[in-house]
Amino acid sequence: xxxxxxxxxxxxxxxxxxxxxxxxxxxxxxxxxxxxxxxxxxxxxxxxxxxxxxxxxxxxxxxxxxxxxxxxxxxxxxxxxxxxxxxxxxxxxxxxxxxxxxxxxxxxxxxxxxxxxxxxxxxxxxxxxxxxxxxxxxxxxxxxxxxxxxxxxxxxxxxxxxxxxxxxxxxxxxxxxxxxxxxxxxxxxxxxxxxxxxxxxxxxxxxxxxxxxxxxxxxxxxxxxxxxxxxxxxxxxxxxxxxxxxxxxxxxxxxxxxxxxxxxxxxxxxxxxxxxxxxxxxxxxxxxxxxxxxxxxxxxxxxxxxxxxxxxxxxxxxxxxxxxxxxxxxxxxxxxxxxxxxxxxxxxxxxxxxxxxxxxxxxxxxxxxxxxxxxxxxxxxxxxxxxxxxxxxxxxxxxxxxxxxxxxxxxxxxxxxxxxxxxxxxxxxxxxxxxxxxxxxxxxxxxxxxxxxxxxxxxxxxxxxxxxxxxxxxxxxxxxxxxxxxxxxxxxxxxxxxxxxxxxxxxxxxxxxxxxxxxxxxxxxxxxxxxxxxxxxxxxxxxxxxxxxxxxxxxxxxxxxxxxxxxxxx
Amino acid sequence: xxxxxxxxxxxxxxxxxxxxxxxxxxxxxxxxxxxxxxxxxxxxxxxxxxxxxxxxxxxxxxxxxxxxxxxxxxxxxxxxxxxxxxxxxxxxxxxxxxxxxxxxxxxxxxxxxxxxxxxxxxxxxxxxxxxxxxxxxxxxxxxxxxxxxxxxxxxxxxxxxxxxxxxxxxxxxxxxxxxxxxxxxxxxxxxxxxxxxxxxxxxxxxxxxxxxxxxxxxxxxxxxxxxxxxxxxxxxxxxxxxxxxxxxxxxxxxxxxxxxxxxxxxxxxxxxxxxxxxxxxxxxxxxxxxxxxxxxxxxxxxxxxxxxxxxxxxxxxxx
Numbered sequence: 001x002x003x004x005x006x007x008x009x010x011x012x013x014x015x016x017x018x019x020x021x022x023x024x025x026x027x028x029x030x031x032x033x034x035x036x037x038x039x040x041x042x043x044x045x046x047x048x049x050x051x052x053x054x055x056x057x058x059x060x061x062x063x064x065x066x067x068x069x070x071x072x073x074x075x076x077x078x079x080x081x082x083x084x085x086x087x088x089x090x091x092x093x094x095x096x097x098x099x100x101x102x103x104x105x106x107x108x109x110x111x112x113x114x115x116x117x118x119x120x121x122x123x124x125x126x127x128x129x130x131x132x133x134x135x136x137x138x139x140x141x142x143x144x145x146x147x148x149x150x151x152x153x154x155x156x157x158x159x160x161x162x163x164x165x166x167x168x169x170x171x172x173x174x175x176x177x178x179x180x181x182x183x184x185x186x187x188x189x190x191x192x193x194x195x196x197x198x199x200x201x202x203x204x205x206x207x208x209x210x211x212x213x214x215x216x217x218x219x220x221x222x223x224x225x226x227x228x229x230x231x232x233x234x235x236x237x238x239x240x241x242x243x244x245x246x247x248x249x250x251x252x253x254x255x256x257x258x259x260x261x262x263x264x265x266x267x268x269x270x271x272x273x274x275x276x277x278x279x280x281x282x283x284x285x286x287x288x289x290x291x292x293x294x295x296x297x298x299x300x301x302x303x304x305x306x307x308x309x310x311x312x313x314x315x316x317x318x319x320x321x322x323x324x325x326x327x328x329x330x331x332x333x334x335x336x337x338x339x340x341x342x343x344x345x346x347x348x349x350x351x352x353x354x355x356x357x358x359x360x361x362x363x364x365x366x367x368x369x370x371x372x373x374x375x376x377x378x379x380x381x382x383x384x385x386x387x388x389x390x391x392x393x394x395x396x397x398x399x400x401x402x403x404x405x406x407x408x409x410x411x412x413x414x415x416x417x418x419x420x421x422x423x424x425x426x427x428x429x430x431x432x433x434x435x436x437x438x439x440x441x442x443x444x445x446x447x448x449x450x451x452x453x454x455x456x457x458x459x460x461x462x463x464x465x466x467x468x469x470x471x472x473x474x475x476x477x478x479x480x481x482x483x484x485x486x487x488x489x490x491x492x493x494x495x496x497x498x499x500x501x502x503x504x505x506x507x508x509x510x511x512x513x514x515x516x517x518x519x520x521x522x523x524x525x526x527x528x529x530x531x532x533x534x535x536x537x538x539x540x541x542x543x544x545x546x547x548x549x550x551x552x553x554x555x556x557x558x559x560x561x562x563x564x565x566x567x568x569x570x
Numbered sequence: 571x572x573x574x575x576x577x578x579x580x581x582x583x584x585x586x587x588x589x590x591x592x593x594x595x596x597x598x599x600x601x602x603x604x605x606x607x608x609x610x611x612x613x614x615x616x617x618x619x620x621x622x623x624x625x626x627x628x629x630x631x632x633x634x635x636x637x638x639x640x641x642x643x644x645x646x647x648x649x650x651x652x653x654x655x656x657x658x659x660x661x662x663x664x665x666x667x668x669x670x671x672x673x674x675x676x677x678x679x680x681x682x683x684x685x686x687x688x689x690x691x692x693x694x695x696x697x698x699x700x701x702x703x704x705x706x707x708x709x710x711x712x713x714x715x716x717x718x719x720x721x722x723x724x725x726x727x728x729x730x731x732x733x734x735x736x737x738x739x740x741x742x743x744x745x746x747x748x749x750x751x752x753x754x755x756x757x758x759x760x761x762x763x764x765x766x767x768x769x770x771x772x773x774x775x776x777x778x779x780x781x782x783x784x785x786x787x788x789x790x791x792x793x794x795x796x797x798x799x800x801x802x803x804x805x806x807x808x809x810x811x812x813x814x815x816x817x818x819x820x821x822x823x824x825x826x827x828x829x830x831x832x833x834x835x836x837x838x839x840x841x842x843x844x845x846x847x848x849x850x851x852x853x854x855x856x857x858x859x860x861x862x863x864x865x866x867x868x869x870x871x872x873x874x875x876x877x878x879x880x881x882x883x884x885x886x887x888x889x
Contacts, residue, residue, distance in 0.1 A: 284741060287833075
């Protein structure tokens with residue numbers, strides 16, 4: 001009898017919990033249910049914390065459940081967000097899966113597919129209520145974000161320069177080389193592609209192995225998924241152009257051109273081909289995925305590569321915490337001929353924006369979500385996100401300047417510490433340049449006093465040898481004012497294209513073709529033959545369709561910012 | 571109950587006509603089958619409504635009701651405008667057939683060989699060990715494979731270089747000519763033990779008297795294998811062959827997806843990967859659905875062809 005009662009009770013409990021689950025989905029769920037219960041909770045004195053969810057289509061590391069700074073922020077602003085990142089799939093697949101299911105996390109990175117699927121919530125009507133968000137970008141920058149229906153659906157997170165640029169680290173693309181190579185050659189001047197590979201060959205001949213006996217990889221190329229820009233886009237930099245990403249834009253004539261087929265592109269790939277045959281390039285580069293790539297970097301075996309710094313920063317942190325001597329990287333501004341002007345490092349705020357953080361229609365509490373983003377831009381919270389907790393992660397001197405001890409610096413690159421303690425909410429809007437207090441830099445890495453002391457001695461020695469105080473000073477300093485070159489960067493436009501238009505379809509095919517043929521060109525026995533096969537396949541993709549649409553977009557952006565039409569009269 | 575007892579009618583079911591009487595007579599059976607019919611309807615037939623997407627320019631924001639109908643444009647894109655898809659079909663068929671042939675040959679051969687092992691203990695041991703890879707997930711298998719085939723001290727390269735078959739290590743996964751075979755033999759490694767279970771079971775059902783009388787007639791091991799064991803499991807082989815022919819186009823997704831790279835993508839893409847790429851990544855659900863429909867239709871045709879071939883040959887068949 002007792003058993004029966006127990007069985008009935010337990011099954012009733014299971015059923016009711018199932019029903020509760022269903023009910024939650026249809027009528028009230030997530031944030032709103034916790035919000036409604038907050039009234040009763042707050043009467044007991046403890047504040048109910050709203051929990052949001054976010055998915056970002058990037059590689060990232062998840063924070064621990066009980067992350068300390070996340071908790072501190074949650075208590076201060078009454079909300080937190082569980083961030084998840086790509087695991088295994090590509091960005092497009094992950095987003096496509098969300099669209100297919102029709103259920104989204106509260107926050108996502110804007111993509112044209114999400115926009116088209118009607119998955120996003122327009123935020124322009126709310127903006128006036130949230131001054132921190134509203135003032136994050138200027139009126140004209142907000143206007144550049146308007147979609148075809150006239151509404152704004154995203155808040156670009158990056159590129160905001162508060163007060164003035166303070167960059168010390170080259171976050172973008174460069175040829176990155178380990179300091180030990182430069183030191184071994186007594187810090188020579190390395191300007192051209194030929195000089196660089198010459199140096200790598202000589203160093204490799206003299207030092208073929210690591211201290212632990214594993215072999216050194218003189219040059220690495222990441223050719224996986226969309227990260228294959230490391231293989232395909234250097235020709236634009238080698239010719240001295242900035243990272244428009246998908247094309248070259250002539251700043252005088254506003255004409256768009258294709259860097260894939262320039263003589264420089266051919267010379268660059270021919271050089272890679274020669275070096276591959278000499279065994280200088282990793283023979284596994286074309287089969288390696290992104291994780292394997294980071295693993296190789298973290299092992300310290302890779303002497304040199306083309307990469308954007310943000311993408312291998314975690315691997316470099318691992319090199320730092322393992323204390324591998326001379327294995328951290330400095331950027332080189334390599335050009336095709338020595339003595340050319342290069343534009344790897346560019347500062348300046350873009351006048352036209354695209355993409356960014358979006359709120360999805362699955363979010364039950366849009367105003368709560370916007371308040372969360374708004375509160376994250378609060379000066380106090382900004383400091384918590386970028387610097388950490390005073391006394392634990394940084395100290396303040398008598399002038400109000402932040403500084404760190406060696407132990408704090410080591411903590412900041414330790415993966416365990418980062419997961420359990422630090423919480424930067426990195427894909428929510430971030431200030432660059434200066435901290436809102438106007439005294440300190442936005443992040444520890446950009447604090448001038450803090451930055452140089454925080455470097456490993458080998459890097460200090462290397463920078464000093466080249467007369468530089470920061471990574472950025474290793475490169476030419478370029479400023480592109482968004483007002484002067486409103487189209488920059490064009491990759492932000494290409495990111496909004498879909499295969500619906502002829503240009504977008506051409507772009508999909510061009511990418512496919514480049515992914516397939518460029519590795520083949522690099523490993524080819526007969527370079528000339530493979531190169532012409534590639535060019536033939538490339539021409540079949542109708543790149544002219546793509547560049548016509550990009551050209552149109554350049555004119556549109558110019559019109560948006562300058563208010564005049566610069567199209568050639570025909 | 572009362573009514574049933576009194577009625578005692580004999581209904582001729584074999585006549586094929588379904589009458590109310592027959593249904594009433596078997597109402598318990600009908601009731602019992604309802605959940606299963608509902609299951610099949612709900613999970614196998616209702617989703618087919620989604621096929622409508624293939625004939626629309628489907629946008630998730632608009633839904634089925636408001637998306638524009640475009641007729642057969644998506645099919646035209648697949649077969650006429652886009653040579654890629656024909657290559658994808660070729661890859662799928664090639665890998666499907668290689669998988670089918672290899673997995674049959676190896677599983678049957680393995681079952682025959684194992685059957686010849688007289689001692690029980692080693693037989694059980696070998697059998698158990700051979701199943702184990704089946705339980706590994708594909709991502710682990712591919713991880714192992716990448717290590718084994720690695721150019722950087724992978725065991726296959728080491729052995730081939732030591733044996734002077736190769737002058738220097740090569741990166742196997744970048745050779746188009748090897749890709750299908752790597753996929754095929756990986757499946758053999760993973761599934762042979764598992765696939766052989768059913769044959770081993772079928773072999774044990776063969777009457778041992780046959781072997782004894784064959785031995786009296788002077789048949790050796792190979793003759794017994796050829797004339798008794800193989801014919802004994804022939805019906806099983808045919809049924810499995812029929813079922814698997816319908817699966818030829820399911821040549822796999824995970825292994826090709828995990829092992830592919832730019833250099834072999836022209837031989838590694840299968841229909842499933844194509845569907846994922848266009849349907850999910852590019853959000854062209856209509857195109858993905860069209861490719862999926864094509865695959866289903868071809869599979870059904872293959873099954874019917876194989877079945878009628880079996881019928882003509884007078885062998886076991888499905889229906």
